[in-house]
C-alpha cells in the first residue's frame with residue numbers, strides 16, 4: 001500500500017508518521033515552506049504513544065504510483081489540494097479524505113468520480129506547532145474510513161489491514177462511512193460551536209455553569225443529523241453526554257486552536273453546513289448561527305490584518 005499524504009500538518013504528519021512506523025511506504029506532498037522544514041528537521045511527532053523523529057520522503061508535485069492519497073488539508077484549501085493530488089488519482093490512487101465536515105465528499109466526487117473517493121474521519125486531536133512539530137493531544141488515535149458503496153473487500157479493507165490496530169493508530173475500514181461521518185459531525189459540531197463561542201475548553205464551560213448549553217447543542221446536532229436520515233443511537237449520545245458534562249475536561253476543538261493561534265477557521269465548512277442543514281430541516285439554529293457569525297467575523301478581521 002503506497003501512500004501519498006497531502007499535507008504534513010497536524011493530522012497528515014501524525015497519521016503519515018504512524019503509517020511509516022507500520023512499514024508502509026509514505027511520501028508527503030507538501031508546499032515549499034513545509035518541505036524545507038522537513039528536509040532540515042525530518043518529521044517530528046510528540047505523542048503519549050511514542051515520539052517520531054525521522055527523515056521522510058517529500059515531493060512538491062504528485063505523480064502516479066500510489067494506492068491511496070491521505071487528504072489532510074483544511075477545507076479552505078480543498079480546491080488547491082484537488083489540483084495537487086490529481087496526477088496521483090489519475091495514476092490510479094484512491095482518495096481518503098480526513099477533513100471534518102461532509103460537503104467535501106461531493107466536491108471530491110465531482111472532481112474524481114465516487115469510485116475513487118472514500119469517506120473518512122479522524123478521531124484524533126493534534127496540532128502543528130510554530131516550530132513545525134506535530135503535537136498529539138490526548139489519547140484519541142482512531143482513523144476510520146470506507147468505500148462509499150460500503151464494499152468491505154476492496155482497497156480500504158486492505159489499507160486497514162496494512163495499518164493495523166495498535167496504540168498510537170487504530171485503523172478501521174467500515175461499511176457505513178457516511179453514518180460515521182455524521183456521528184463525527186454531531187460530536188465535532190458540539191465542541192466546535194461551544195468552544196469557539198465561549199473561547200474555552202469543555203471543562204471550563206462546564207465549570208462556568210454551561211453543561212445544559214453543551215448538552216443542548218449535542219441534542220440539536222443529533223436532531224439535525226436525524227432529519228438528514230442519520231439518527232444517533234442512544235449509546236452514542238450517552239457517551240457524548242458524559243464527555244460534555246465533565247468538569248475536568250481540557251478538551252477543545254481544533255477550530256478553537258486555529259482561532260487562538262491566529263489561523264483561518266473552517267467556519268463555513270463545519271458551522272455554516274450545520275446552520276444550513278438545520279434550516280433545511282426546519283430546526284432552530286440560533287446558537288449555530290451565532291457561532292458561525294462569530295467565526296466569520298474573526299476570519300474577516302484576521303484577513304484584514306487587524307488581530308491583536
Ligand SMILES: NC(=O)C1=CN([C@@H]2O[C@H](COP(=O)(O)OP(=O)(O)OC[C@H]3O[C@@H](n4cnc5c(N)ncnc54)[C@H](OP(=O)(O)O)[C@@H]3O)[C@@H](O)[C@H]2O)C=CC1
Pocket residue numbers: 006007008009010011012029030031032033034072073074075077080081082084098099100122123124125126127128254266
Ligand atoms: N487537528 C485536529 O485535531 C483535527 C483536525 N481534523 C480535520 O482535519 C483536517 C486537517 O486539519 P489539520 O491537520 O489540523 O490541519 P493543518 O493546518 O495542521 O494541516 C493542513 C496541511 O495541509 C497542507 N496543505 C494544504 N493545501 C495543500 C496543497 N495544495 N499542497 C500541499 N499541502 C497542502 C498545509 O500546508 P501549508 O503548511 O503549506 O499551508 C498544512 O500543512 C481539517 O479539516 C480538520 O478539521 C479532524 C480531526 C482532528
Ligand SMILES: CC(C)(CO)C(=O)C(=O)O
Pocket residue numbers: 100122123124125140187188191252253254255
Ligand atoms: C473533535 C476532534 C478533536 C475529534 O477528533 C476534532 O475533530 C477537531 O477538534 O477538529
